[in-house]
Amino acid sequence: LGKANAECGHASAAWLKEMDELALAGKVQATIMGPINTDALKMADKFDAVVGVEVGKTYLFLITGPLRVVHLTDHIPLRQVCDIISPDLVYKALRTIHDDFTRWGIPNPRIVVAGLNAHAYGEEDTQQVAPGVEKAKAEGIDVTGPAPPDSVFRWCIDGKYDVVLCMFHDQGHIAVKTWGFVGNCAMILGTPYIHMSVAHGTAFDIVGKGIANHEMMLTSMRNAASLGAGTGFYREAATA
Structure with a gap:
């Protein structure tokens, strides 16, 4: 063991x-x-x-209560993120978010894009992020950004947006794990079917002690059932 x-x-x-x-x-x-x-x-x-994340095709998606965060890039060194981000990469992610959310029973989802730099001021934000956002807007996607990355997560928690598209791993993970670690769950966005997981590892340090917390698995089950039925996320379905 x-x-x-x-x-x-x-x-x-x-x-x-x-x-x-x-x-x-x-x-x-x-x-x-x-x-x-x-x-x-x-x-x-x-x-x-x-089933992993493939840049430009699938995306890590973390859910903790009202805070929902999709990662444009995942396990990539931070110094390489600036070179990887492109208008097409941003657009593809927004298209995937919009289409998957719509299929799950969330019509016209409200998306906010976190800027890469402080206050979303920087060449990457204006030249690599903003054009992708504008292309998505032109196709009728309800998206805002790039917006100040220190504010977007709070806006989502307050219900102003349905999901945040962040630029890199820790930008999203820090917000999610600060807001609420117990009871959150993860999924891979862009797969042919709903593929969820718990947001923790095997925890070998507590094996056999009978103290493992079940809430992440329960949340994953509830969201999988609700999204699979096309009735939105579990919290929304429960209060509808």
Whole structure:
């Protein structure tokens, strides 16, 4: 118990493969990935079994109550983010957010884009982010930005927007984990089916102690069911 090994890595990979096959065959409307240990997957040479983020195609999406954050880029060194961001990359993310939210029962979702620089003042904001936002606006997407990144998350929490598109990993993660860590969940946006997960790891330090918190898994289940039914996020469905 509480140690990575190849046998567990093979088991996790097999379960992930079966989950993917069920979803692609239309037998389930949504999937939820429990905590997995990447070391075990690597020991089994099965790390590619995990549905990951691919720049410009899929996006990490974190949900904690009213705060919902999509990451334009994920595990990329910060010095490289400035070179990767482009109007097309921003536009594709906004298109994906709009289309997926609409399919889940949130018509005309309100999106705010976090600027890259302080106060959203910088060449990257005006030349690499803003043109992508304007292209999305021209297609009827309800999007604002680039906006000051120190304000957008509070605006979302207050209900002014449905989701924030942030530029890089920690810009979004710090806001999410500060607002509320217990009970949040994650998903990969842009996949053929709803693919959710808990927002924590395998927690080997508490294995066998009977003190693991269930709320992230419960939130993932509730959101998966609600989004799969096309009735929006769980909080919205519960108060409708």
